[in-house]
Amino acid sequence: MTFYKKHAPKFRNHNRPRPDFSYLEGMKALEQESCVPMTEWAREVENSKKFGLEPAKSIEDKSEISCFQRGELPHWSGINTMIKTQFLEDIRQVGKYDVAFVGVPFDIGTTYRTGTRFGPEAMRRISSLHSPYNFELGVDLRETLICCDVGDIYCPANITKSHDQITKGIAHIIGETTMPMIMGGDHSIGYPCVRGIAECVEGNVGIIHLDRHIDTQEKDMDEIMHTCPWFHATNIPNCPPVNLVQVGIGGWQVPRPGIQKGRSRGSTVLTIHDIESIGIDKTIEIALEVAWQGASAVYLSFDIDSIDCGFVPGTGWPESGGFLPREALAILKGVAQEGVVAMEVVEVSPPYDISDITALLGVRAMVDVLATMVKHNQLGGKLQQFYSN
Numbered sequence: 507m508t509f510y511k512k513h514a515p516k517f518r519n520h521n522r523p524r525p526d527f528s529y530l531e532g533m534k535a536l537e538q539e540s541c542v543p544m545t546e547w548a549r550e551v552e553n554s555k556k557f558g559l560e561p562a563k564s565i566e567d568k569s570e571i572s573c574f575q576r577g578e579l580p581h582w583s584g585i586n587t588m589i590k591t592q593f594l595e596d597i598r599q600v601g602k603y604d605v606a607f608v609g610v611p612f613d614i615g616t617t618y619r620t621g622t623r624f625g626p627e628a629m630r631r632i633s634s635l636h637s638p639y640n641f642e643l644g645v646d647l648r649e650t651l652i653c654c655d656v657g658d659i660y661c662p663a664n665i666t667k668s669h670d671q672i673t674k675g676i677a678h679i680i681g682e683t684t685m686p687m688i689m690g691g692d693h694s695i696g697y698p699c700v701r702g703i704a705e706c707v708e709g710n711v712g713i714i715h716l717d718r719h720i721d722t723q724e725k726d727m728d729e730i731m732h733t734c735p736w737f738h739a740t741n742i743p744n745c746p747p748v749n750l751v752q753v754g755i756g757g758w759q760v761p762r763p764g765i766q767k768g769r770s771r772g773s774t775v776l777t778i779h780d781i782e783s784i785g786i787d788k789t790i791e792i793a794l795e796v797a798w799q800g801a802s803a804v805y806l807s808f809d810i811d812s813i814d815c816g817f818v819p820g821t822g823w824p825e826s827g828g829f830l831p832r833e834a835l836a837i838l839k840g841v842a843q844e845g846v847v848a849m850e851v852v853e854v855s856p857p858y859d860i861s862d863i864t865a866l867l868g869v870r871a872m873v874d875v876l877a878t879m880v881k882h883n884q885l886g887g888k889l890q891q892f893y894s895n
Contacts, residue, residue, distance in 0.1 A: 531642060538644035546648045550577045578637065586630040587655035588689070589638055589647070589873065594654040601682030604651045604885060605876065608679065608686055609658035612668050613855075615694030615732045619822040621855035626658055626689040628820075628856040628865035635866065636873060645877040651885065665729055669698035676702030680848065685885065687872050690852030692822065693721055696735030696807050703848055704742045709802030712749035713739065714793050714841050716834060717809040718825040720755050720764040722773065732822075732853070735807075737767050747771035751796040753789060753837065754778055754812045757825050778827060786833060790840030803847035808838060808871050810853050810864055818867060820859025831867055835874055842875040845884030849875055 527533050551570050558572035565571050575584050587593050588607035600606050609626025616622065638648040647653065659675040661668040676699050679686045688699055696715075704711050715721070715736065722740075726733040740747035750773040768775060774796045781789045797804045815824035817831055829837075851868040859865060879885040 535641050535644055539641075542639070542644060542646050543649050544646075547646075550648070553577070581634050584634060586627070586634065588630050588687075589633045589636050589653075589869075591653040591655050594656050597656055597678065600654070600656060600679055600684050602652070603654045603684050605653045605685045605687055606679050607653065607655045607689065607872075608675065609689045610661065610672055610691035610695045610699075610850075611658050612661040612672070612691045612695055613822070614663060614668070615665055615692045615730065616822050617726055617731050617733060619855060619858065621857040622690060622692045622822055622853055623661075624856045625691055625852075625854035625865070625868070628854060628859065628862060629689050629851070629868050629872075630655070632862040632865045633869045633873075636869065638873075640873070640877045643877045643881050645880050647873065647876060647880070650880045651876065665694070665731075669694070669701075669730070672698035673702040673705075676848070677705045680706045686848045687876070688848065688850040689868070689872075690850055690854070693717075693719075693732035693807075693809055693852045694730055694735055695852060696721070696850060697730065697738040699848065699850055700735075700739040700745055700805055701742055703803070703805060704745050707744070707803045707847065709744065710749060710800055711742075711745045711847070712797030712799070712801040712804040713745070713751070713807060714797045714804060714846075715750065715752045715807045715809075716754050716812045716829070716837065717752060717807070718754055718757055718759065718812050718828050719809070719823065720752060720760050720768055720775070721809075722764040722768045722771075723761055724763070724767065726761075733761060733764060736773070737764075740771060740773070747773045749797055749799060749801050750774070751793045752776070753793055754781070754829055754834075757827055759823065759825055778829065781829075781833070781837075786836050786840065790837055793837070793841055794844055798844065804841075804844070806838070806841060806846040806849040806875065808834070808849065808851050808868075810851065810868055813867065818864040820855050820857075820862075820864030821853050822855045822858070823853065824858075831870075835871065838871055839874055839878045842878035843882045843884070845879055845882075846875065 554572040554576040558574035558576035561571045611623040613622040639646040722736045756777040811821040814828040
């Protein structure tokens with residue numbers, strides 16, 4: 507008798523009734539998928555055949571295949587827009603959309619390794635790996651949001667001029683009551699992005715900032731560099747420094763001039779050790795409490811180098827000891843439950859990346875935030891309250 511036949515009946519085979527596993531997230535997700543419509547997917551397939559021609563006669567399954575690719579599939583080909591959303595050529599029409607993905611290919615504000623000007627391109631390229639459906643959240647972005655990719659803001663080789671371009675571009679999108687999802691670019695773009703939003707929002711704007719670096723210097727090398735966005739953003743009258751909360755700060759790359767400004771202005775800082783001590787839920791609670799006090803909108807800034815550099819080699823200023831990806835994603839989703847007016851992902855530097863893993867995490871952060879806002883009815887609902895008439 508073999509070992510298996512001798513021992514299997516005793517140790518593996520049983521007649522116990524199957525336990526109730528319905529409480530598990532995975533089992534709930536299996537059920538909730540049946541409630542998600544496929545209307546837009548069907549429309550996309552129909553348009554693919556209309557605009558891309560019927561497939562060749564030898565194609566047996568003609569249900570989803572056209573001759574020229576015009577939709578999501580196959581993932582490895584097609585035009586590189588963010589998660590293969592529609593490219594909007596006429597930016598004057600952006601108000602017809604709920605969400606606009608916008609690239610800011612700017613990196614002359616870097617103080618060490620350049621390359622983040624290629625961040626938007628890399629995030630768009632690897633985003634084709636994603637479908638618009640998230641299993642755990644039970645949200646299909648294609649079915650719930652009207653999204654577009656407006657391309658990149660034109661950034662000339664001058665910090666001040668580029669920052670002015672960024673402010674005008676973001677103000678135009680938000681002024682049309684469309685949510686900007688911003689792909690950087692170095693972190694100096696945080697200042698002009700917030701400046702554009704503050705122009706269009708009634709009331710104060712809070713900032714939730716995930717990073718390893720404090721980024722509150724007034725100047726660096728006599729310029730507004732990627733170490734400086736929040737000093738200048740919190741000089742904006744309706745963007746007070748007391749509504750700035752910075753999560754994950756620490757290590758050997760936190761310049762003392764920035765610390766001095768943060769301390770004198772009353773912003774709130776949590777280190778990785780703080781987060782380990784108090785937990786993710788309490789971290790989210792503190793971030794929301796600080797950012798939303800007296801504010802009518804919150805801006806979310808995610809610096810990819812807040813993640814431990816072992817997970818994100820493709821960044822211009824790598825730092826050890828940062829977040830695990832799951833920790834950062836949990837915080838981002840926790841914040842998004844209350845709604846954000848806009849989000850930026852910055853410091854993705856493809857020349858230093860390996861297999862696009864850094865860019866992939868940047869994409870994941872953005873779509874997680876969007877799906878969470880949809881799940882909690884904060885996009886198209888409460889979000890509309892952020893905009894001025």
